[in-house]
Amino acid sequence: MTNRGWRESIVAYIRVEAQPEDKFGHQPRLYALARQVGQGMDYDDDILFAAAWMHDLGVFVGHRPKDPAQLSRWDHVPYTICRSRELLTEWGFPGEKLDGVESAIRNHQAKDEPTTVEGMLIRDADILEQLGAIGILRAAVKVGRDSRYPSFSSIVPVLRNAVNHLANQTRLIGSKAMAESRAEMLRSFLDAMYDEAGDLLH
Template sequence: MTKPVGGGWRESVIAYIRAEATPTDKFGHQPRLYALARQIAEGEDCDDDVLFAAAWMHDLGVFLGHRPADPVQLAAWDHVPYTIEKSRELLSGWGFPSEKLAAVAESIRTHQSNDHAILPEAVVLRDADILEQLGAIGALRAFVKVGRDTRFATYSDVVPVLERALEVLPGKLQLNRSRDLAQGRVRALAALLTAIYEEAGQNLY
């Protein structure tokens, strides 16, 4: 992995995301994602500046104030084009190396589990984002949406999401390092779901 370029743009990114990440619990996803990406990227031909910028900026379009407030518009909202355009503008203003902007944009464009990532940084970011949907962290991120996301009125609405994550997401990981890191998370999520079934039965609500 290439060494990062010096400069204060990283501090600007962190300060901006800290201020814009609302609800505030969304902030933690960015530093965790970058840390995961760094783990996965060990031994890979990745540019750390691209990884950092893409990991910290990739979800800008899902924050309150950056996404539509109207429920109908929100249901059809694709945050990725907005995030790419806004990230390019902001990163340029903070002094991010201009020759790396295209790689950041491509990494953000293909960061979701249903996307096909090709760039090394994009593959790493996508795998890291999948790992964030598994294990205890994946469960926390899902259950915190109950009552504030129209898709999740009750805990029972979240369980199928976690079941699907457990069934589908591990098979979408592209790198062996990611698969190794996923093993503990898969066990943790499976154990949690088993405990929910045993403790709540048909009365989760």
């Protein structure tokens, strides 16, 4: 399969498997953000593309546990890595680059310490996706759908954490200014929300 072929296979697969449906947009945005952050840097775009599109496979409905107790303890990363290696191999992804994809997926969360350029790009881009207007949309859509967030007030700590902690955790020069701008937008939103709702948000 050609380079174009395996990329098309990834996108087609994630388009179907990204459930609930709103989760699909995160993948192309993450790849675009990672490339934007990585301008002028030397990285493998095949690894970056595959890791960006596959990194959240284990959080999709149909791939994560249905039982709430099991779901509360679920670490999607090992599952995502194992399934991604299987699928990427099936689609003709270069075998010598699979370890690079695994490393980027394994270390894509804010708490992680990436050891590759692709991993650093994916991690910083994933932090950026939790800030700004997109961060607000991604949090708000969980209200009433995710058992952890039954009300609007339940996502406020998530947004507050993004502003107060995540925004300062980007590592790369290309992402720091973007994080600052997005955090400021998110901070303004929180201020407006408190002004409008006070203690009556629910």
